[in-house]
Structures are given as structure tokens and as C-alpha cells.
Amino acid sequence: MPQLRLPDATTVELPQGEPVGSALPAGTIAARIDGELRDLSFVPSADAAVEPIDVGTDDGLHVLRHSTAHVLAQAVCRLWPGTKLGIGPTIADGFYYDLAIPKHVSADDLAKIEATMREIVAEDQPFVREDVERDEALRRLIGQPFKTEIVEGLGTDEAAGDVVAGAQTASFYRNDGWEDLCLGPHVPSSGRLGAFTLTALSGAYWRGDEKNPQLTRIYGTAWATQEDLDAYLQRREEAERRDHRKLGADLDLFSFPEEIGSGLAVFHPRGGLVRKIMEDYSRRRHEEGNYEFVNSPHISKRNLFETSGHLEWYAEGMFPPMELDGGTEYYLKPMNCPFHILIYRARTRSYRELPLRLFEFGGVYRYEKSGVVHGLTRVRGMTQDDAHIFTTREQMGEELQSLLTFTLSLLRDYGLEDFYLELSTKPEEKAVGSDDDWDEATEALRQAANAMDLDVVMDIGGGAFYGPKISVQARDAIGRTWQMSTIQLDFQLPNRFDLYYAGADSKRHRPIMIHRALFGSIERFFAVLTEHYAGAFPLWLAPEQLRLLPVADRNVEAVTELARTARAAGLRVELDDSKRSVGKKIRDAQLMKSPYSIVIGDRDLEAGTFTVRGRDGVEMPGLTFDRIVTALVAEADERSLAPTDFTVV
């Protein structure tokens, strides 16, 4: 069993395996001390319980990636002396380092940088840690403006990057004459990095502020073993294969004609059909949930958005106004809430009507900055499945809980199964309303969230200006998380619009408003489902459910009759009567991800039984057409996620 000598000469036995710090050539090792991740060179006494970090754990990977980031920065400095260092933290699957490089670095340079990194790995340079006082740190950092700024923030709340708030000393890591301000910990030497590769290059503002200079950010990924790295790269390929923008074109679902403008989509017949099915089912569920259906226009006079506060807070996110002859300004609506509020206010409301739930597939327009539009997930024109619920304070808690239950039930019907909740609290600067209101609203949301038996994570300061919110996060088929529904509690807009209802005491009371969108936007939800299913929509959502492929021209008439039968049963059927080979027709059906296809020739028509081919390529012979139709109708009606198994039907 390997042993480790601590600075005070105590000997610690190490566990089996190959932890990051299983050897200690130069006094630094990543270790967990009494549960906290630290450097062994700082162990104050032998009393502390020491547990070396294993690269198989999150902490171990963190250490590994951070050390790889250091080697990256060292390599860039070696290639281009005069490089100024920013920060180099770890991220979900790897790391990055922000650098001001005295050369225009392009993607071609990544290979060169990586080669230099491998040189440094081969040199197996020990990482040596040193703690110094603030003045000494500043002296060492002459010529490094960004690191200097970090040290100047020592001991203040402004601490950033590699420095902990409140610290009075700075730590450096040195190897082979190159050193960097860094909190650590690190692997013992540069030869102990795992499998890594550089992945991307981009610009990033110093400290994330667009007023600051922009640095070059180099991204990489690092893993304990080559197998892990390969698996990660494969996951990335899989995500690329599922990209809804590619599938949208390949499957003829939607497009973004340049003539219309950035972030403005058109849905083609097949995409439009999927969308219609999504909407129809949502409508049905909302009807059952006692929502009232309303409609509102896409534009409004300026005054409405002044009252609502949107112009005050989000003018830069709205399309510029259209000015009419009389000087009146009209805006495209960025939200539906003010319209629903006016519907509420159209007459005096009684407590007997509450909760009043107003629902609309509302088209909204937001002027997203040019660099942020992205496929269907971030657009400038979208349709929200938006509802505003007006309740009394007393009803609020119960309504929130049943709303969350409704939300999760609906999302599950679309095939999403793995959720957690995020609770967003009052934003520090952009907020209206009293602290008491915020506290009460946040508490009501917290209670509803906690009743759901799901993980709840806090998002401090992430709420809207008028109230806190819960968002439902869903994990898709390959484990990525997407923000789906948002539920926002609002005490402010009822005040701004002077809403009230007549209570049982025949006095006026102020209602509470709940804003909620379950899909978020239909466009975005469409994108998420497309990626979740990799374009292979379950039968109930598929634009085409069954494709019939006649073998020869003389079969077309009989197959047309079969198609009529299947359509009469409610199935969406395509008939490929093109004059192409059977192999080609099958290939086409497969590429369009048609759930089921049937090749139909003389043999089948004479026998009266058919072979169904699933989009997974599995064939199921000897079935009557009636049986196939009945099974598919059942699969679609159940919104089944699993394809029909004809052997057990």
C-alpha cells in the first residue's frame, strides 16, 4: 500500500488504485481533508483525516481539468510570449482559459497549442505551490493586468476567479519557471494529466462584462482515461445527430427563409402537422383543466406597455414602435399578460369566478440580439402556450400545487419523464413591489415545489421583475437539461392595472396573478421534442404514421384501397407510388423516419397477410391488414412511447 509523508513527517497510508496524488514528488497533492478539497501541503497537523482524490470522482475530475487548463495557459505563453492570463476554470465537461494573446489565434492554431501541451506533459514538470502576501503577489504579477485585478480584489466582496472572498494571501503554482496565480489544488506534476483535447475557440469578455476588453477563450475537455474521452466525443456526435436544425431540414419540418428575417421560422406541412397535434392535445387538456380560451391582437398602443412596466424594464428587448399619422405609437407585443388583464378587467369580477384561468396560444415578438438567435429555441417571433390565472390570496397555494401537478402530467404525456424544479427569487436590481409581497410569493412557490417530490434547486435573483418563479427543467433522452415550463407569481401587475374582485363581504379585494407557460413556447418545445426523439416522433405525434410501398404498378390500385381503409380508421398514411425500386422506397421511408412501412406486392395481396417494417428495421410477417390498423390505432391513442410489439397483440 503506497504511503504519503505529510509536511510534519506524519505518514498516511493511501488507498489502492491510482488517485490523482498517489505520489508526491514536489509537495503538492489534491486531497480531501476532513471532507474538504484542499492541498496536502497545507495540512496543519497530522490529526486531519486525509483522503486522496480519485479521478473517478467529480472532485478528482475537477482537479485534473484545472491542471490541464494550467498546462494550456503555459503552452500558449511558451508559443506566444507576452500573453496575459485571465482565468481558467473548469466547466461541465472540461475547462477553458481566457487569455489575451499577442497574436490572432485561429482554429488552426489549436493543434499547435495542443502539441505544445503534450510537450509539457512529457516533461512531467512538478506543480509547486507557494503562498505569498498581497504585496509580493502584486510584485510577481507585474505585466499581468487581469491577475493583478484579481489580487487587488483580495479580501473584498469583489473577489473573482481564482481567489476566495476574504482571503488575505495569494497562492501561486509554479512549474519549470512558469507560474500562475491560482487557488489550486493541482495534480502533482504535468505528466499526470489524463486524456484531453482542445475543442473550441471564442471571444469572451473579461469578467463576463461587455464593457470590459474581450479575451480569447480556449476550450478543452479532459477525462481520466482515453475511453472516457472517446465516450464524451461520441456523446457530442450524438447531440449533433439530433440537432433539430438539421432534422428540421432533413425531415422537411420547418425553415428560416432569409427573406423573412433572423429568428423567424416558417413551418412546412409536416412540421405544421406535428405542431397542430401538439397544440390540439394541449387544448384538450386545458379544456379539461377548466381554462377559458381567449384571443388577443399582436400589437397595442404604447400606453398599455407603459402601464404594465414592460417599456420601463424591457424596451430594448421589444421591436421598435410603429408610428401612425396622429403620432400614436404601436408596439408588437412581447407578452400576452396585459391583454389578459384587460379581459379580466372588462367587467366587475366576483370571488365566485375565481380562480379565473385565461388561456391563449399567443404570438409574441421579442427583439433578441443578433448573436443570440438559435434555431427554434431562441427566436424573435414565437407562440406561447400562455395562461394567466387570477386567484384570491387564500386560493393561491392550492392553485399553485394543482397547476404544478397539471404541468408535470402534461409534459409526461409528451414523453418527458425526468424533471427537477428551479425556484428563482427576487432580482436585486430589476424588481418592483414590497419585500413582504416577495417573501409571501416566494414562500407559496416553495411550498408548492416541495410538495412535488422532485429535486428543487435555488436560482437566487433569477426571478422576473414582478415576481418569483418556478421553472420545470426536463432531462431529455441523452441527459441534457432543458428549461420547459415557467410559473410566475405576481402581486404587482394587479396593482398597476388596479384589478379587483367583489368578495363575499361585498368589498373590493385585489386578486393575485399567476403567469404560466408550460411548453414555454411552441417553437422551443417543438425543438426539444425533435431532439429528444431524434426526429423519430412517437406514433401519436408522427406526421406520417404508416407508409405503403407497392411493389409494381399493377399493385397500386389495391394498395390505394388499403390506404383508404387505414385512413378511414384515423391513421396518417403515405402511399409511395413513384416508379422506383422497392429498395429505394424503403430507404426513403427510413430516412423520413416513417414509423411503419409495408411493402405490398402480388404475394401479399393473394395471401391477404402483410409484413410490417418498423423504422428500426425489424420486420413482422404474417399479419392481416385489419390487425395492423387496429394495433397502430391503439398505439396512437395511448400516446405510447414504445412501438407496437405485434407478437403479443
Place this chain on the structure above:
RNA sequence: GCCGGCGUGGCGCAGUCCGGUAGCGCAACCGACUUGUAAUCGGUAGGUCGUCGGUUCGAAUCCGACCGCCGGCUCCA
């Protein structure tokens, strides 16, 4: 908006570095074949090379601006 990359028929690409007036595959259309579970063969048509301007005898190619797309940053009511 910022940094970097990119824009050639519906789609995927070559040609751009070293200016000399566009080429391939798939798709489409026409014809032959009448086909049995992932691509039959032959032919035809389709592009003012994102847009505008500049340099030049001559621009897809060089320069500038704008539009759009991609990867990030910032933002996301």
C-alpha cells in the same frame, strides 16, 4: 451588440491562396426497367457564386460595407 469562422443550383460539396467569365453527387423532371425489405439505368433542366459598392481590360476569386448562418460571450420579461 462583441470575438472567431463561414455564405457557390432544393441539399451536401469542389473551384477562392496564384483574378481570365462555373463543376461533382443527391434531390427534381423525362424515358426505359415492373422491381420483394436501406440507393436500377440513361437523359434533361436548374446557379447574374448572399447583397451593394470599389480595384481591374477582366472578379466566385482581391478590398469595403451591409444581410444571413455557425461556435462562443453578454442577454433571455
